[in-house]
Amino acid sequence: MSLRGTTFLESVLQTLKRAIELGGYPQEVYEILSRPQRIITVNIPVRMDNGKIQVFTGYRVQHNNALGPYKGGIRFHPEVTLEEDIALATVMTFKNALNGLPYGGGKGAVAVDYKKLSKRELEELSRGYARALAPFIGPEVDIPAPDVGTDPQIMAWMVDEYSKIAGRNVPGVFTAKPVILWGNPVREYSTGFGVAVWAREAAKKLWGGIEGKTVAVQGFGNVGYWGAYWLEKMGAKVVAVTDSKGGVYNPNGLKLTDVKAVKDKTGTVMNYDSPGTRKITNDEVLELPVDILVPAALENVIHRGNANNIKAKLIVEGANGPTTADAEKILHSKGVWILPDLAANAGGVVMSYLEWVENLQWYFWDEEETRNKLERILLDTFNRVMNRWNKLGTSQVTIREAAYVEAVDRIYNAMKVRGWI
Structure with missing residues (x-):
């Protein structure tokens, strides 16, 4: 077996099965949702x-x-x-x-x-x-x-x-369209904004606040850049970013606007250069001595082969499925908080919902009102997941499992009243 262990689909189904057990739902729920x-x-x-x-x-x-x-x-x-x-x-x-x-x-x-x-x-x-x-x-x-x-x-x-x-x-058939074609300006940065909101709220519980906390971001695309942008605005210090070719690290902090300019001009953040900055690989960025790690690239980058080397106390999943089930067990046992993809990177789909609602009624909110609506939904989800996690037992259950139980509960009740089960 490879060091990466289980596949993404296997990890998802393992978590689903565990959530159904934790929530005490009938086996038929797994048969349908698997x-x-x-x-x-x-x-x-x-x-x-x-x-x-x-x-x-x-x-x-x-x-x-x-x-x-x-x-x-x-x-x-x-x-x-x-x-x-x-x-x-x-x-x-x-x-x-x-x-x-x-x-x-x-x-x-x-x-x-x-x-x-x-x-x-x-x-x-x-x-x-x-x-x-x-x-x-x-x-x-x-x-x-x-x-x-x-x-x-x-x-x-x-x-x-x-x-x-x-x-x-x-x-209303597609969302995240250009603003001129029935889109909303918040959609461009909504997923990264959601990553930052979840990181900020978790940081309040872990450290009393996000101010001054160091951040490493793997993946400097739309999600990674805007996540870093909003984290910086909230008071965190972004010290490392990478793209598909590699990245840069400066323990004193990076100037994101300059990094973004270099990326836009040359195609990679690796060409960014400033005093105290050194080049790093996509494997190295995961193992840096930072408070917060944001994997915002592809699946299965955190696996049982590197989980023990991760030093961040808080992992915020900007990508879908960046952490394997094997790695999550290791990290949870070390007391690492992993804010799972279905929660932490949901800003995009929540904003898509708001855009869809606008499209259905041919009515549009301004940017600030839209962002406030988005943040309210994200905060509500964060609080519900944390409450569920505390009820289930934080030492026995991961945040991902708590989130899945919360989600399965809603789907189960919908299927039940519809007569599917």
């Missing part, structure tokens, strides 16, 4: 710039809709697999339920290295994916959003393609 309701596979032909046709394979996993329409992102990445997509869709069901949203869970993916596509090729692929899924999605059915490798521009192409098929504008 597999998706529907898996859609599509093959999308794209005429490339060289004149040849290339066929890309994509998925949409619709996991459970007991609480409402399926909701979850679309990932463009060369290493996507159906198993990964199932795991991500399953987590979305619990994430949406945990945060009190009227959604079930879904997730989409296309196996593609989007960085190698021209803008025209990317647009054709995006529109092709939307066309292929059109019979299976809609504002009351399934509402996709961006994920790794996709962005508001791709959502704009997709909502335009879907609207053409429908014969009318349908803004």
Whole structure:
């Protein structure tokens, strides 16, 4: 067995099984929630710039809709697999339920290295994916959003393609769209903002506040950058950041605006240079002597092979599934708090819900009012998870398990009154 141990899907199902046991729910709940309701596979032909046709394979996993329409992102990445997509869709069901949203869970993916596509090729692929899924999605059915490798521009192409098929504008079918096309300015930074809010609230309980606490961020994309940005505004000190090529570390703190400028200009934070700063790898950033670690890249980066080397007291999961079940056991036994993905990085889907509500009624809030609504929902979820964790016993149960119990409770009651179980 590799040092990384169990797969992401296995970890999710292990946690689900444990939550059902902790909550005392019937075995039928596991039988239903351990597999998706529907898996859609599509093959999308794209005429490339060289004149040849290339066929890309994509998925949409619709996991459970007991609480409402399926909701979850679309990932463009060369290493996507159906198993990964199932795991991500399953987590979305619990994430949406945990945060009190009227959604079930879904997730989409296309196996593609989007960085190698021209803008025209990317647009054709995006529109092709939307066309292929059109019979299976809609504002009351399934509402996709961006994920790794996709962005508001791709959502704009997709909502335009879907609207053409429908014969009318349908803004509520995709979320995280450009502001000019029925989006909301808060959506750009909402996931990172949520990461920072959860870190701030946990820091209050651990240390009495977040001021002066050191932070390392693995993954300086949208989530990692905005998470670092808001943590800095809240008083923390960001000392290390990495992207896919590596990163930089300065124990005295980094100037984020300069790091971001270097990243935008050269393509990597590794080219940032200042006195006292040294280059680090994506493995090293996880093991730095910091208070708070934010893994905001990909799955399974914290595993049983490196868990004992992690020095942070607080881990805030900006990415989906960055910690394996094996690693979580080790870290929990050491007293490390892990704020799980379905809670800590839910700012994006909560904001997507707010955007969807705006779209359905063709009414829009301003940025400050939207951010206040977002923060209220995040704080409510944080308090409910902490209360559940305390009731279940903080030494016997992880924060993730408490969050899952809280989520499963809501899904179970919805399925029960609907007559599914």
